[in-house]
Amino acid sequence: MTVDKFIEAKREAKQVYKLIGILLINLSTYHLINPIPLRGASLQQANQQYQAGNFGMAATLYEELLSKNPENPYLQYNSGNAYFKNGKLGKAVVHYEKATLLLPRDSDIQSNLELALKKVGEDLIPAGIPRVLYAGYHLLSLQELTALSLAGYWISLIFLSIYLFWQNPGKKRRLKPFLITLVLAEALFLSWWGLRRNTSISNLGVVLESNAEIRSGPGTNFTVAFNVPEGRRVQVIQEKGDWLEVGVLKEGIKGWVSTKAVEKI
Amino acid sequence: MNRSLRSYSHLIRALFAWGPLLGVFALGPQLCWGQDISLSATVDKETVTLNDQVMLSVTVGGNISNIPDPELPSMPNFNAYSSGRSQNISIINGQVSSSVVYTYVLTPRFVGTATLGPIRIQVGGKTVQTQPIQVKVVRPNAAVQTPPPTAAPQPSRSSFPGAPDILVTASVDKKEAYVNEQITLSIKFYTAISLLGNPEYIPPQTPGFLSEDLPPLRHSQQNYKGRTYYVTEVKTALFGAQSGDTTIGPAIIRCQVQQDFEADPFSSDFFQKFFSQGLLSAQTKELRTDPIHLHIKPLPLEGKPRPFSGAVGRYTLSTSLDRKELKTGEAANLTITIQGEGNLKTVAASEIPPIPTLRVYDMVPQLSLSKEKDIVQGSKSFKTVLIPTASGKIEFPKLTFNYFDPIAHKYAHSSSPSIPLTVLPGSSSSRPLTTPLQGPSEVTQIAEDIRYIKETEYKNHLGLALSAWINLKIIHFFPLILFLISLTLSQIRNWQEKNPERFRFRRAYSQALRRVKEAGPLFSQNPSQAITLLSESLTGYLSDKLGISVSGLTLKKLMEILKEKSPQTAETCAEEIKSTWEHLDLIRFAPQAGPQKRVEPALPDLNRVPQNQLESQENQQIVKQIETLLSRLEKTLK
Numbered sequence: 001m002t003v004d005k006f007i008e009a010k011r012e013a014k015q016v017y018k019l020i021g022i023l024l025i026n027l028s029t030y031h032l033i034n035p036i037p038l039r040g041a042s043l044q045q046a047n048q049q050y051q052a053g054n055f056g057m058a059a060t061l062y063e064e065l066l067s068k069n070p071e072n073p074y075l076q077y078n079s080g081n082a083y084f085k086n087g088k089l090g091k092a093v094v095h096y097e098k099a100t101l102l103l104p105r106d107s108d109i110q111s112n113l114e115l116a117l118k119k120v121g122e123d124l125i126p127a128g129i130p131r132v133l134y135a136g137y138h139l140l141s142l143q144e145l146t147a148l149s150l151a152g153y154w155i156s157l158i159f160l161s162i163y164l165f166w167q168n169p170g171k172k173r174r175l176k177p178f179l180i181t182l183v184l185a186e187a188l189f190l191s192w193w194g195l196r197r198n199t200s201i202s203n204l205g206v207v208l209e210s211n212a213e214i215r216s217g218p219g220t221n222f223t224v225a226f227n228v229p230e231g232r233r234v235q236v237i238q239e240k241g242d243w244l245e246v247g248v249l250k251e252g253i254k255g256w257v258s259t260k261a262v263e264k265i
Numbered sequence: 266m267n268r269s270l271r272s273y274s275h276l277i278r279a280l281f282a283w284g285p286l287l288g289v290f291a292l293g294p295q296l297c298w299g300q301d302i303s304l305s306a307t308v309d310k311e312t313v314t315l316n317d318q319v320m321l322s323v324t325v326g327g328n329i330s331n332i333p334d335p336e337l338p339s340m341p342n343f344n345a346y347s348s349g350r351s352q353n354i355s356i357i358n359g360q361v362s363s364s365v366v367y368t369y370v371l372t373p374r375f376v377g378t379a380t381l382g383p384i385r386i387q388v389g390g391k392t393v394q395t396q397p398i399q400v401k402v403v404r405p406n407a408a409v410q411t412p413p414p415t416a417a418p419q420p421s422r423s424s425f426p427g428a429p430d431i432l433v434t435a436s437v438d439k440k441e442a443y444v445n446e447q448i449t450l451s452i453k454f455y456t457a458i459s460l461l462g463n464p465e466y467i468p469p470q471t472p473g474f475l476s477e478d479l480p481p482l483r484h485s486q487q488n489y490k491g492r493t494y495y496v497t498e499v500k501t502a503l504f505g506a507q508s509g510d511t512t513i514g515p516a517i518i519r520c521q522v523q524q525d526f527e528a529d530p531f532s533s534d535f536f537q538k539f540f541s542q543g544l545l546s547a548q549t550k551e552l553r554t555d556p557i558h559l560h561i562k563p564l565p566l567e568g569k570p571r572p573f574s575g576a577v578g579r580y581t582l583s584t585s586l587d588r589k590e591l592k593t594g595e596a597a598n599l600t601i602t603i604q605g606e607g608n609l610k611t612v613a614a615s616e617i618p619p620i621p622t623l624r625v626y627d628m629v630p631q632l633s634l635s636k637e638k639d640i641v642q643g644s645k646s647f648k649t650v651l652i653p654t655a656s657g658k659i660e661f662p663k664l665t666f667n668y669f670d671p672i673a674h675k676y677a678h679s680s681s682p683s684i685p686l687t688v689l690p691g692s693s694s695s696r697p698l699t700t701p702l703q704g705p706s707e708v709t710q711i712a713e714d715i716r717y718i719k720e721t722e723y724k725n726h727l728g729l730a731l732s733a734w735i736n737l738k739i740i741h742f743f744p745l746i747l748f749l750i751s752l753t754l755s756q757i758r759n760w761q762e763k764n765p766e767r768f769r770f771r772r773a774y775s776q777a778l779r780r781v782k783e784a785g786p787l788f789s790q791n792p793s794q795a796i797t798l799l800s801e802s803l804t805g806y807l808s809d810k811l812g813i814s815v816s817g818l819t820l821k822k823l824m825e826i827l828k829e830k831s832p833q834t835a836e837t838c839a840e841e842i843k844s845t846w847e848h849l850d851l852i853r854f855a856p857q858a859g860p861q862k863r864v865e866p867a868l869p870d871l872n873r874v875p876q877n878q879l880e881s882q883e884n885q886q887i888v889k890q891i892e893t894l895l896s897r898l899e900k901t902l903k
Contacts, residue, residue, distance in 0.1 A: 108716040157747065160748055161748045165755070
């Protein structure tokens with residue numbers, strides 16, 4: 001074997017090693033690239049169980065998928081459907097609410113949430129609030145509102161900087177109305193974002209137990225003040241050990257309930 | 266006389282006695298039709314003996330949901346008792362019609378022909394009535410030969426001084442009961458003598474109670490204080506409507522008894538008395554019972570189930586469907602039956618939870634009562650029609666009926682199992698019959714259900730982009746930094762505009778140095794411009810520092826101002842300023858003289874180097890000299 005042939009063979013061997021290395025890296029990262037796991041539940045399996053009317057099994061499979069991808073609004077919606085059909089209205093409302101937060105303009109999610117709440121004696125849109133106003137307030141998701149607020153912040157500050165930098169009074173005068181509009185729009189987006197963040201996520205809970213007992217204090221030694229049916233939405237005011245102080249939104253009453261009986265959104 | 270008296274008293278006593286059922290049964294119904302309602306009345310016999318009873322059935326039918334109760338007319342010849350109510354429903358071509366049969370027990374009071382009716386009901390402002398029915402009341406032996414009831418002995422009043430001839434008592438089986446629990450009231454009429462005519466019974470006032478007659482009349486013989494009485498007993502079931510203490514008023518019996526009459530055949534007016542005794546010796550007596558005080562207990566709040574309609578007693582619930590497989594739009598008859606002991610009239614049906622694909626119509630109750638052993642019992646059936654609106658498998662849910670058991674003193678319930686129902690797709694003609702007629706283009710909602718699952722993977726490119734945008738983190742500080750810079754510059758500019766002299770003072774050194782540095786490279790190309798720049802750097806610096814205008818500034822004037830504004834500088838740097846100023850003026854305004862000559866005293870060794878090199882060194886020397894001067898001035902003029 002000549003020296004040239006030896007060098008060529010060595011080069012080819014290097015290329016083969018390189019290919020093997022790439023292949024091994026690809027195999028090791030396959031589960032990261034592919035969103036559907038090789039083992040465990042798949043969306044198709046869960047959907048098949050739902051179609052077959054095995055709603056309990058479908059709900060379990062959707063929950064398994066959600067544990068890996070909780071930000072998927074379709075999975076939240078399907079899970080809500082499976083629980084609804086299985087007669088568990090509390091869990092159904094929880095998942096529909098989560099799906100609504102992620103995808104607020106989806107009419108299917110809105111429709112099913114409204115029906116589930118109707119079944120538990122509650123209205124999706126509080127009495128006295130026009131539907132248009134409610135729809136407008138919930139038009140954008142929190143993520144969209146955050147992104148818009150950030151964009152408004154960028155544009156406002158850039159134009160404000162230009163305004164300050166410019167020395168030409170004529171140009172400054174022309175820029176001023178546009179700048180005021182921008183700042184007001186940004187203030188509106190920030191207020192909207194703040195309201196949504198503080199009202200819809202941090203303190204909403206759903207009753208999971210049938211006729212959950214709401215007591216006058218955080219413990220079983222306090223008397224049961226009233227019962228709340230499964231699926232009703234409550235406002236979580238504070239948490240103390242295994243007890244939550246909740247306010248029932250529709251009736252405007254409050255009391256303490258076991259953390260097991262309520263799931264926070 | 267004895268024979269006549271015996272026969273007469275026998276007839277009177279037989280008034281309350283039960284005899285065998287005889288006579289003619291079931292006459293043709295006297296039917297009467299209203300606009301949507303029919304009313305008929307029948308009796309089970311046209312001829313009745315004094316000791317027998319007549320069953321009067323009043324049937325009200327029609328296609329209206331709330332059938333009114335019939336109004337019984339005044340019937341002086343009879344005592345009337347309600348014996349129950351039963352209801353039947355039928356659904357033909359979607360039209361629900363029902364009929365209610367009211368049953369009354371009539372016991373005759375007088376011999377003769379009596380007229381029943383007309384019986385009326387009021388429907389929608391119109392009166393519907395039946396034809397009158399003739400009933401003939403005869404003496405027992407006139408109708409058919411039947412063995413008469415055992416007659417009470419004819420005791421002599423004088424033999425039982427402590428025992429009255431007639432008396433009436435009222436008693437209840439319990440003095441304390443729950444709301445809607447049965448209390449049995451018993452009124453007993455004791456008689457030991459012959460009565461003239463039928464006694465009149467006025468039942469007691471029972472405020473706060475729902476009452477139910479417990480026929481038939483009971484007859485017996487009882488001993489009281491050694492005297493044998495013929496006893497007639499009337500029983501009534503009472504159901505307390507509300508809790509608290511209450512009183513049953515007195516029951517009243519009015520009857521005619523024979524006055525004491527000693528028949529002395531040797532008396533002068535014996536015959537007059539004998540022939541007129543029936544009319545002239547009668548005396549009306551009114552007997553009253555003592556009021557009875559009762560306590561009605563409220564139902565306990567503890568353990569009260571939901572829903573609870575107030576049923577008290579012991580009940581069982583059952584449901585049945587007449588078919589388990591049908592097509593959409595077809596009807597299945599559902600019967601919910603509540604059976605047991607208690608006030609079934611007030612019992613309401615178990616609530617049927619809403620079933621999305623099943624239309625449930627209004628329920629029609631049917632009551633069947635029996636009063637065996639003086640306990641109000643029986644069954645109440647609620648019939649309705651279920652019409653599936655969509656095909657598939659439906660499970661009619663388990664129903665629960667909650668009631669209070671007064672014997673166990675606690676709430677109980679009875680449940681019926683769920684019933685599976687298979688619904689096959691029906692033809693378009695088998696739509697629910699009560700669906701309103703709609704145009705072909707309109708959509709009719711059949712059932713309310715959630716929307717179907719989403720089978721596709723969720724792809725949210727916008728969400729990913731937004732997420733990436735939000736997660737830029739530190740980059741989002743850029744506009745803020747830009748804004749702060751702009752703001753600072755803007756503030757500086759404003760300060761400059763407001764304090765120009767101070768600005769010139771601060772900027773003087775940097776401006777002068779800049780000019781000196783610009784002048785350096787210019788010596789090779791344009792020496793005069795370089796020198797001008799150097800001169801301007803010095804004059805500009807001094808004018809900026811001293812706050813004077815550069816135009817028309819002369820050395821003399823400058824020195825005067827310098828002495829005035831900064832005497833220290835004038836003392837230390839005056840000579841240097843002066844020499845530099847004059848040197849620069851010399852170069853600028855006397856170009857024929859070479860720079861090397863003009864600077865000769867200061868640079869004696871430069872004559873030995875080449876011409877261009879010499880010029881370069883000279884230029885550098887001048888620049889250096891200016892820089893040094895400016896540096897010194899800056900130190901003193903700060």
